[in-house]
Amino acid sequence: MVNILDFNLEDLNIWMKQNGEKEFRAKQVINWIYNKIWDFNKMSNLPKSTREKLKSFFYIGIPEVVEIYESSGDDTKKFLYKYRDGSVIECVEMDYNYGNSICVSTQVGCRMGCKFCASTIGGVIRNLTAGEIIAQILCTESITHKKISNVVLMGSGEPLDNYENTIKFLDIINKDYGLNIGHRHITLSTCGIVPKIYELADLNLQITLAISLHASSDEERRKTMPIANKYSIEEIIDSCKYYINKTNRRITFEYALVKNINDSIESAKKLAKLLQSLLCHVNLIPVNQVTESDLKKPAKENIKKFSNILTELGINNTIRREMGSDINAACGQLRRNYMNNIEERC
Incomplete structure (x- = not known):
């Protein structure tokens, strides 16, 4: 079938x-x-x-709804879905003034090994097909009775590690017979698989590319991101320049602030110098607590200080508003907790 x-x-x-x-x-x-x-x-x-x-x-591959969690602090909802083969994934629906957004997963698990992300614990199980990614949106719209207007590929998995299915997904949801979601309302987040960034640039899609940078030097980046052992920051920046030249689109750099690792004044200055010539925006993310990790969130005053330094040095940036923290809305945490409970019952 x-x-x-x-x-x-x-x-x-x-x-x-x-x-x-x-x-x-x-x-x-x-x-x-x-x-x-x-x-x-x-x-x-x-x-x-x-x-x-x-x-x-x-x-018709609509997944089974395992759990729905609603945040008491905002309108964030987290969904745990199960596919026909028993694979479990999660996605998050968030309501904003400008529309309803969904953060979808592209893989069951992840092979990238980033220390601040729960979805990579246990590695990757398999890729999701284009239809299985689409089904997350269809199912969520059906449950919430809300039209999704913005899509973020920032859930479990690395989208560019599942390149063909990701591109087909982007094509179908953009079509008027599909979900009719404009590419400018779609953000794809990657930890920096350099060859695939070049391939994506050549397609000239008008999506927003978000790079999970999280460091201002290779040495700093290797502490939390194994991908840094394969692709240097210089290689990533070069691929970003190519992407900007091809698409004329501003790139977002995601920077998860981790206490005593990448949150210093020196790190902020290095980051500003690294990005000063690029059409870009920095999204500062206070790191989420992951049970299996000892990474800690910096104090609020240190986060603000980091942001102010970037602003003073000419780098546009925002501090991401935390949403759904009371429902394990950080990537991979809900699925991880669910799978641990299953193992304990077996």
């Missing part, structure tokens, strides 16, 4: 033609699915014979 959510309109047109059906049936099926009808039997404008063919070949 094949997940029909992995098919774009062209794929489904081809399938219809190969199976003796009119091509326009593909658009009908997709319209039903993206209007939250996930039962072929309920697609009333399709002949029964067509529905039977669809049922014999496809399934």
Whole structure:
């Protein structure tokens, strides 16, 4: 059986033609699915014979809802979803004045090994397909009855480590027959897989690229990010310059502030010098507490001081507002807790 959510309109047109059906049936099926009808039997404008063919070949891969957590402090909701093979992932829905955002996962687990991220503990299990990533949005919209207007690929997994599925996902949700979400409302976050940044730049998508930098020197970066042993900051910056030149899009640099590791005045000055010639913005993130890690969040006054230094040196920056901290909204924490509870019961 094949997940029909992995098919774009062209794929489904081809399938219809190969199976003796009119091509326009593909658009009908997709319209039903993206209007939250996930039962072929309920697609009333399709002949029964067509529905039977669809049922014999496809399934509609909407995940099972395992848990829903709602923050008491804001409108953040965290969803734990389970796919047909038992794989569990999480995504987060956040309400802002400018619209409703969702942070989706692109892999079950992650192989990148960043010390401040719970999703990488235990490594990567598998990639999610394009349809499985789309399903996170469809399912969340169905539950919340809210239209998602902004998408962030910043949940569990490294999007550029699942490149083909990620690109197909970006293509489908941008289409008017899909979710019709403009690329300028999409942010893709990567820890810096340099060759894939160049490939992404050549596609000239108008998405926002966010680089998980988290350090101003290679030595500092290696303390928390194993990827730093493969790609230097210089290589990442060069790929970012290429991306900016190709797309004319501003890059966001994510910087998780960790007490006594990368939060010093010297680190702030080095970061400003590193980024001074780039069209960019720095997103300062007070590090989330991860049970298996001893990394600590700096004091609020130190976070503010770091931000002020960047501003004084001409680097635009913001301190990320913490949302959903009471529901384990940090990447990978909810899934990790769930899997630990399963293991304890076995």
